[in-house]
Amino acid sequence: MSIVLRNVHRAFGRNQVLRGLDLEVLDGETLSIIGFSGAGKSVVLKHMVGLIRPDSGDVVVDGQNVSELDVEDLNELRRDIGYVFQFAALFDSMNIAENVAMGLRRMPEMYDDEIMARVSECLALVDLEGTENQYPSELSGGMVKRAGLARAIATRPTYLLYDEPTTGLDPVTVTVIDRLIVRMKEELGVTGVVVTHDITSAYRISDRIAMLHDGRIRTSGTVDEIKESNDLLLRSFIEGRPELTERAS
């Protein structure tokens, strides 16, 4: 099973963000979507989980067209998708254990003791043991991101969507998060989609990288293919050289 976006268009007011986007995420791979600020990377990710519906085009996850699902079926599908938000979006009125347990409480087959066992297991997986009773405001930026990841993996999803997982973190914490993303793929076998500005991070975690520009995928390929690409716009992004952006356009 995989994620497929076909000819997706989406505008916000007069701002046409996606203009016929085609993208396929293969089963078991980690795909990073890179692109300039405002290119619409997070918009693509939100389409995959049904937070945004396309104006036209298809978003197919696990063989189901997301925009055609009713609320019950969409919620059923969402149990199979973990979403790691840019700023974690932890519920600040709840402690970390309650945050991680939120998705599990929507699974009627799970009892309290099983839920708490799963919470401990997920927190251990992201190296946050002992933080169960702490509140999000008591954790550092990196810990909050990891707690967000623990919440996303708690329901043992098939897909993990990461929205800027390393933004605003120091280089060491970035490496820690990158290793966790790789670990999620290797230990849990999840299919991952990562939206990121951080090209170094994208090289470390990705099987493939796709660049979003002007509402479409401009280029995509394996890490080696991207490194060797002669596309001026891609090079300008990777090397941080605005003069190449001007030449490319």
Next chain:
Amino acid sequence: MNGSVLTLVEYVGHWSISSVRSLGKAGYLTTGALRALRNVEIWGPRLVPQMVSVGVASVPIALFIAVFTGIVLALQASYTLTGAVPIYLVGTMVGKSMILELGPVLTGLSLAGRVGASTAAEVGTMRVTEQIDALETLAYDPLAYLVVPRVLAGVLMFPVVIVLASAMGILTGWSASLTLLEMSSAEFVRGLRLFFLPFDIQFAVIKSLSFGLIVTGVGSFYGFHAKGGAGGVGMATTRAVVVASMLILVLDAFWAVILL
């Protein structure tokens, strides 16, 4: 001249479009919240905490306002009526005014500030920090989780708080009459009972229910549609309080026309 006419037309046009859009959003939120009522497993566990937050926590401020309102009512009634009509009518004025008007409206307005602002701020903060999106990705209906328990708590608890406040206002009006106006308890109670109708209580409760619905509904609406960061939440909070206060006064007149 032409320029100012154009500007005026543009302003009216923008205002009309924005009003229709807001009404559409309000209708969408209302139908969504009604549909969310079936998700009892989501809103049920959150109802009692919300009743405590909306109702129990509002009792002190409501009683504080009622204490002074009752005293002032008794003194003003005595000032207005002395020499013209029997003094026991002070009891009538305090009772009728507290039950029919001042208890519900003053308490409603104060709760529009306390409950409306906190509802808009909490829900708005959750909106701008993507916590509402997070709820959706975790398979929760955000209307069932955030809006339904708040609105139900408002509808259930506003009448309780308002009845308590009205009773407190009458008690302090009574005390003021005894201590400051040299009236006897018998005189005050006689006036209080003179024109009392059980319907007065029903009238107050009906108004209170509608105030609870409006304050929590408007707070949820503005919070749910908050945009941007702290500024957006601040704007949502301000609008929630202003609009809820205005609607309370409109509803006050509406119920008077319909029921009295």
